[in-house]
Amino acid sequence: MTQPLHIILLIHYSLYSNYGKSMLKFSALIAEGMEKRGHTVEYWKPPVIVGALGKPVPFLFKWLGYIDQYLIFPLLILWCKRNLPPNSLMVLSDQALGIWVPFIKNRPHVIHCHDFLALRGSLGEILHHKPSFTGRLYQQLIRWGFSQGKCFVSVSNATQTDLHRFLPAPAELSKVVYNPLNSPFTPFPSHNSWSELKGLWTGGEGKKFILHIGSNWYKNRLGVLQIFEQLAFKEPEIYLVMVSKPTRELLAWLNNHPQLSAKVIFLQNVSFNQLQSLYSLAEALVFPSLFEGFGWPVLEALSCGCPVLTTNAQPMTEVGGDVANYISTYPDSEDEQLNWAKQAADVLQEVLTIPSDLKEAKKKERINHAGRFSLEHSLLEYERCYQDAIRIAVG
Known part of the structure; x- marks a missing residue:
């Protein structure tokens, strides 16, 4: 006692x-x-x-x-x-x-x-x-x-x-x-999820997308865009949804990549149910953070069964364990960033093209892993x- x-x-x-x-x-x-x-x-x-x-x-x-x-x-x-x-x-x-x-x-x-x-x-x-x-x-x-x-x-x-x-x-x-987990994240059925998102993402229903959460400088949103650019060559129908406010830097990048600007969706004022729906529908969470104290989005995504692509460094590896997918840390050199983005897109495409008979088993593994927290x-x-x-x- x-x-x-x-x-x-x-x-x-x-x-x-x-x-x-x-x-x-x-x-x-x-x-x-x-x-x-x-x-x-x-x-x-x-x-x-x-x-x-x-x-x-x-x-x-x-x-x-x-x-x-x-x-x-x-x-x-x-x-x-x-x-x-x-x-x-x-x-x-x-x-x-x-x-x-x-x-x-x-x-x-x-x-x-x-x-x-x-x-x-x-x-x-x-x-x-x-x-x-x-x-x-x-x-x-x-x-x-x-x-x-x-x-x-x-x-x-x-x-x-x-x-x-x-x-x-x-x-x-x-x-x-x-x-x-400080909120009860669980997978939402697809039809319920799209219903939740109707007022948030007009015209989004049925679209395939990858997801990023976060607005702090260390979330590496520019790196997310660079990965998306390389992925778009392989998966031209896919969208990128970013739950954050666009910065001048991100808008400038999109202005220089007009072929992608219509495929990048920024969402703000997202409710808990809407966030849960995004995790449940996303093809993957892309989270190449430079640094984290813990990495909430990794755990939230896994709790909804969503695949995760994140940085191969603590604490992301502590939270993601053996059920997340990892990429190297974002390089400082602009010359190296292109190769980094290509390699990350290759890993991400492997996640997106996993055979359908394995998808449900992998989803259960992610949910079970998240239950440890x-x-x-x-x-x-x-x-x-x-x-x-x-x-x-x-x-």
Whole structure:
């Protein structure tokens, strides 16, 4: 029987939307899961006081928000933690909140780590991402903060490897717990899927397409277009559906490839049922990411039985296991990118032309593999880590 805990869940500032729905879902997943397991959960987040004054002016909005987060909120943490019950555990939902760690480091705590792409960019490790001077300074402050932590949970081995590089000394607790599916993705029948998509993709019904999900710079959408260009020579009837907003770079590429522009469909404001329908109908998810912390779309696609073509690197290989199809990492050299795209298109065509008698068996394998990433398993592992953190603090 585990000891009931009083969990203080520290979450992001509510005025900032750049952390998106995924972090809100993750925090809610922890809170709801721990409450069902008999623990109490309390949310702590920065109050919206000074930041609200800057909403009409984007520049002021960001900097005034920092006052709420890093001047006012730390004082509230110091005040409120004085009277916490002895079974209390401070849980940071994201290592990006690391600046608060010095104010909780003497209490039992766990820091959830998702990815270190911003920090790596600030250190010059990622050519594709070069933050400003203030961005680099901000990431160093985050690193200074989380480096004072003792107990960590990473979403993948790739994230844990980065964490260990950035810590000044070995952590007292460092575990990998894979993300669970945070929504019930399952295959949709074809007729139901097209019904869901009628208002989203006009004229799309019955068309064959490959799929890409994501808009962040590291999703490598230009690489997706390059693969599609090579695939179109072999499969002229196929479309590319990209769930994201087109950037100037992508539109410029399409302007230079007018023969493909009508075959590339950008979809936005996609509902859960529509996303599930896209996964269920797609010939394959094409996901040649440069970097990831975990790689949600890989798991979501596999849960719907959709074939996956992704980068042969962690964490994509951790999530895809032996049921995904892999290609080499996107090269920096433009001369090498053409050969890379041709090779990727060859692998993708093999996926698309698999004999029909094997398709259903492969689909079941993908769904069964995705089932390993269950919510109950992740919650059990989180709970064990939380209990271990309490024991470490007690000594």
